[in-house]
Amino acid sequence: xxxxxxxxxxxxxxxLQVVAMPKDTNADGDIYGGWLLQQMDIAGGAVAREVAGGRxxxxxxxxxxxxxxxxxGAIVSCYADVLEVGRSSIRMVVEVWISxxxxxxxxxxxxGVFVFVAIDQNGRTRQIDQGD
Numbered sequence: 696x697x698x699x700x701x702x703x704x705x706x707x708x709x710x711l712q713v714v715a716m717p718k719d720t721n722a723d724g725d726i727y728g729g730w731l732l733q734q735m736d737i738a739g740g741a742v743a744r745e746v747a748g749g750r751x752x753x754x755x756x757x758x759x760x761x762x763x764x765x766x767x768g769a770i771v772s773c774y775a776d777v778l779e780v781g782r783s784s785i786r787m788v789v790e791v792w793i794s795x796x797x798x799x800x801x802x803x804x805x806x807g808v809f810v811f812v813a814i815d816q817n818g819r820t821r822q823i824d825q826g827d
Contacts, residue, residue, distance in 0.1 A: 707776025711738035715769045726765035735789040738773035743785045743811035747823050755810040769793040783820045785811045
């Protein structure tokens with residue numbers, strides 16, 4: 696995983712954009728960290744599903760650090776960068792970025808390493824066809 700402050704622009708591909716809405720805020724008007732984690736899981740899951748060619752499940756999340764609060768109305772952008780594809784698993788970094796309210800500059804909010812596993816219709820682990 697990258698040092699959270701070392702890279703000034705998003706890494707990976709845009710996987711999800713969503714507007715932070717009032718129902719997603721705490722009493723101080725900031726977006727819940729759990730809501731951000733959910734968006735990251737959705738974004739990573741969409742990418743993992745494409746890589747795996749079907750159904751996946753999240754099996755691990757690590758390395759979360761929140762750098763700045765997310766304000767109401769912010770456009771939250773999740774970027775995914777696949778690090779490794781194993782026999783049945785996919786490991787990726789998912790980053791969250793917003794634009795500054797004041798000058799529109801990109802601001803990194805958080806990142807985390809997500810691991811997904813490919814599963815079959817019965818919910819059992821399956822091999823990822825890597826087209827060898």
